[in-house]
Amino acid sequence: MRxxxxxxxxxxxxxxxxSPRNLYNLWRRSCGAEAxxxxFTRSPKTLFQQRWISKALVANGDLDAFAGRTEQLERAKKKAYDEKRKGLAPVGSLMLAEARRVxxxxxxxxNGKKHTNANTRLAPGxxxxxxxxxxxxxQEPGSSKAKSEVLESLPAQSSASTKSSLTPFNLPPxxxxxxxxxxxxxxSFPTCSAIYVRHPTARPGYSEIPTPxxxxxxxxxxxxxxxxKMRPRTRSKSQMAREPENRRPSESI
Structure with a gap:
C-alpha cells in the first residue's frame, strides 16, 4: 500500500x-521546477544515491516489506478486511480475472487460431x-420477462424515450x-483485433515506453x-527462453 x-x-x-495532480507532477519532473x-552532471550525491533516486522516479515499486513499510502492510490488510466485510467488489482483480477468462x-x-494459454508472451508480428x-x-442488455411486461404497460411515448436513451460517457479532465x-x-477497432508489430524500442530523444x-x-x-546490479526478481535470457510460453517470431502456433 502506498x-x-x-x-x-x-x-x-x-x-x-x-489524475490532474499526477499530470502536474509529470510536468514538474520533466521541464518544471523539479527538473x-x-x-546529475554536477551533483554532490554519490553514485549509489543517484541510482537510488533514478530507480525511485522510474519505477517506485519496491515491496513494502523490503522498503521497511511493514506498518503500511498492516493498514492494507485491515483495509482489505473492512472492504470484504462491507461487500465491496475488488475491481482491479476482477478486471484481470475477466481478461484471463476471455x-x-x-x-x-x-494468428487466426484459438489460443487458451493466458501466460503467452507475444512475439513480433x-x-x-x-x-x-x-x-x-x-452487447445489448438482455431484457427479462418482468422488464418487458413493465414496458408494455407504459405509454408508447415513454417506452420510446427509454429505448433511445444512451448512457453518458465523459472523459476525466x-x-x-x-x-x-x-x-x-x-x-483495428472495427474488427476487435491488433497486431504486435515489434518490441518497444528507445533511442536518444525518443521512447516508445511512456516516461517523462x-x-x-x-x-x-x-x-x-x-x-x-541488484536484479530483484529478474530472469536471465536463458531462463526466459526455457519457458514454454515464450515464442520466437518464426515460431508457428
Whole structure:
C-alpha cells in the first residue's frame, strides 16, 4: 500500500494515474521546477544515491516489506478486511480475472487460431483477435420477462424515450496526454483485433515506453544500472527462453 498522499507536490513522484495532480507532477519532473533535481552532471550525491533516486522516479515499486513499510502492510490488510466485510467488489482483480477468462474460454485468436494459454508472451508480428461476443459492454442488455411486461404497460411515448436513451460517457479532465496508441501496436477497432508489430524500442530523444524522462538520459541510465546490479526478481535470457510460453517470431502456433 502506498502512502496516503501519493500525489504530494513536495515529492513530485510520477504515478500510473490519470489524475490532474499526477499530470502536474509529470510536468514538474520533466521541464518544471523539479527538473534540475534529476540533473546529475554536477551533483554532490554519490553514485549509489543517484541510482537510488533514478530507480525511485522510474519505477517506485519496491515491496513494502523490503522498503521497511511493514506498518503500511498492516493498514492494507485491515483495509482489505473492512472492504470484504462491507461487500465491496475488488475491481482491479476482477478486471484481470475477466481478461484471463476471455482467453481461457477460447474467445481469443492468436494468428487466426484459438489460443487458451493466458501466460503467452507475444512475439513480433502476432495478431490478436477478440470475439466481439465476448466483450460484454458491446452487447445489448438482455431484457427479462418482468422488464418487458413493465414496458408494455407504459405509454408508447415513454417506452420510446427509454429505448433511445444512451448512457453518458465523459472523459476525466486532462485525459488527452494519457490517451495514445503506441507505435509498436496496430489496432483495428472495427474488427476487435491488433497486431504486435515489434518490441518497444528507445533511442536518444525518443521512447516508445511512456516516461517523462529522456530515453537516453541520466535517469533511465542510472535506473538501468540499479536493476542490472541488484536484479530483484529478474530472469536471465536463458531462463526466459526455457519457458514454454515464450515464442520466437518464426515460431508457428
Amino acid at each position: 502512502d496516503a498522499n501519493v500525489f504530494a507536490f513536495r515529492k513530485a513522484m510520477p504515478r500510473m494515474s490519470w 534540475e533535481a534529476i540533473n 482467453v481461457i474460454h477460447g474467445s481469443i485468436l492468436l 502476432d495478431m490478436i483477435s477478440v470475439d466481439p461476443a465476448a466483450i460484454r459492454f458491446l 486532462y485525459a488527452s496526454p494519457f490517451i495514445f496508441i503506441p507505435a509498436y501496436a496496430e489496432v 524522462y529522456d530515453a537516453d538520459g541520466e535517469v533511465i541510465r542510472l535506473a538501468w544500472e540499479w536493476y542490472s
